[in-house]
Amino acid sequence: MTDKKDLTQPPTTAGSPASMIDTFLAEAKRLGPLAGKAPRARLVFALDATMSRQPTWDLACRVQGEMFAATSDAGGLSVQLVYFRGFGECRASRWVADPRALTDLMTKISCRGGQTQIGRVLRHVRTEARQAPVKVLVYVGDAMEEPIDDLCAVAGELGLLGVKTFMFHEGHDPEAARAFQEIARLSGGAYARFDAGAPHTLSELLRAAAAYAASGVEGLAQLTAGSAQARGLLTAITGRKP
Numbered sequence: 160m161t162d163k164k165d166l167t168q169p170p171t172t173a174g175s176p177a178s179m180i181d182t183f184l185a186e187a188k189r190l191g192p193l194a195g196k197a198p199r200a201r202l203v204f205a206l207d208a209t210m211s212r213q214p215t216w217d218l219a220c221r222v223q224g225e226m227f228a229a230t231s232d233a234g235g236l237s238v239q240l241v242y243f244r245g246f247g248e249c250r251a252s253r254w255v256a257d258p259r260a261l262t263d264l265m266t267k268i269s270c271r272g273g274q275t276q277i278g279r280v281l282r283h284v285r286t287e288a289r290q291a292p293v294k295v296l297v298y299v300g301d302a303m304e305e306p307i308d309d310l311c312a313v314a315g316e317l318g319l320l321g322v323k324t325f326m327f328h329e330g331h332d333p334e335a336a337r338a339f340q341e342i343a344r345l346s347g348g349a350y351a352r353f354d355a356g357a358p359h360t361l362s363e364l365l366r367a368a369a370a371y372a373a374s375g376v377e378g379l380a381q382l383t384a385g386s387a388q389a390r391g392l393l394t395a396i397t398g399r400k401p
Contacts, residue, residue, distance in 0.1 A: 166241070166249040166283050199237040199256060200230065200372040201293045205280045207300035208244035210272040215329050215355045219299060220265045222362040224258035226297075229366040229382070230373035240264060241283060243276035251283060275304045281313040281324075281342070288320040295372040296322055296348075297365065301329040303338040310338060314345040324348035325368045325392065329355055349395035351388065363388035371396070 204223065208216055223238075230236040237256050243249040248271075255261050277300070284296050296317065303310075317324055324346035326339035336352070343350040353360040367389040370378040376397060382389035383401040393401050 164251040164253075164283075166243075166251055166279055199235050200233070200295075200369075201237045201239070201254065201287075201291065202226065202295045202297060202369060202372045203239050203241055203284050203287065203293060204261075205241040205284075205296060205298045207275060207277075207302065208242040208268060208270045209275065209302075210244075210270050211301060213270040215299065215301070215361075216265070216268070216270055218355055218358050218361060220262055222358055222365060223261060223265070225362045225366045226369035227256075227258040229369040230378075233370075233373035233378060236369055236373055239287070241280055242268065243273070243279065245271040245273045247276070248273070249276050249279045249283075275300065275302055277303060277338075277342075278305050278310055278313065281310060281317065284322060285313060285316055285320065288317065288322050293320075293322050295368055296324045296346075297327065297368045298324065298339075298342075299327045299329070299361070300339075301335060302332055303335040307338045307341065311341050311345055314342040318346040322346060323371065323396065325364070326350045327361065327364050328352045343395070347396065349392045351391055351395075360388060364392070367392045 206216060206219060226238060227236055235256055237254045238261060239254045240252040240261060252264060280298065284293060287293050314324060324343055325348050326343045328335055328339050328350065340350045351364055353364060363386045367379055367382055367386060370382050371392070376393065379389055379393050380401060383393055390401050
């Protein structure tokens with residue numbers, strides 16, 4: 160696999176400056192290969208990096224290591240970072256197994272104004288899952304500005320490919336809530352809302368999603384005794400309370 164993937168479509172008018180993502184590309188190339196040869200659960204960590212998202216991006220930088228920590232006993236986790244921002248810009252890192260590498264990469268990226276590109280994220284994950292299994296897509300965002308039917312169609316395909324989509328929604332936007340809930344439902348995943356002012360909630364949601372990616376329902380169930388977020392995700396996936 161190459162060091163990075165550019166999901167950005169060529170602009171039809173004068174686009175972003177050439178330096179828009181140079182830092183990200185340089186950091187992506189520096190990420191080391193996955194440790195060991197044993198297969199790891201694969202999780203795509205996708206974030207809305209439009210302008211309103213900077214506080215939550217900073218929060219995600221601080222707590223994303225929880226995903227790795229939650230799966231250390233189950234052989235670890237491979238994570239790919241995907242984000243969008245600005246003028247049709249959407250990027251994906253290579254797969255990494257080191258939380259420090261992902262943190263270093265994320266801290267070099269700043270949020271920029273733009274429209275949501277959730278559809279492009281879903282289509283990218285569909286492509287990845289067709290090449291090798293992807294267990295979970297974690298998406299963190301606060302808005303939805305795309306045709307919901309288009310998103311739902313791809314979400315259904317992800318479900319058929321075995322990709323559970325965990326849609327973590329910051330705020331109370333009703334259109335985003337409706338779309339996120341449908342995407343989660345059609346893929347067999349789960350929807351949860353959080354407040355950026357309560358970092359513990361997002362941290363627990365990431366731990367729970369990673370536990371499911373690494374060990375399925377059993378791994379998620381092991382977290383339910385001490386985590387309301389894990390209990391909520393388990394109920395959403397299985398249809399029954401722990």
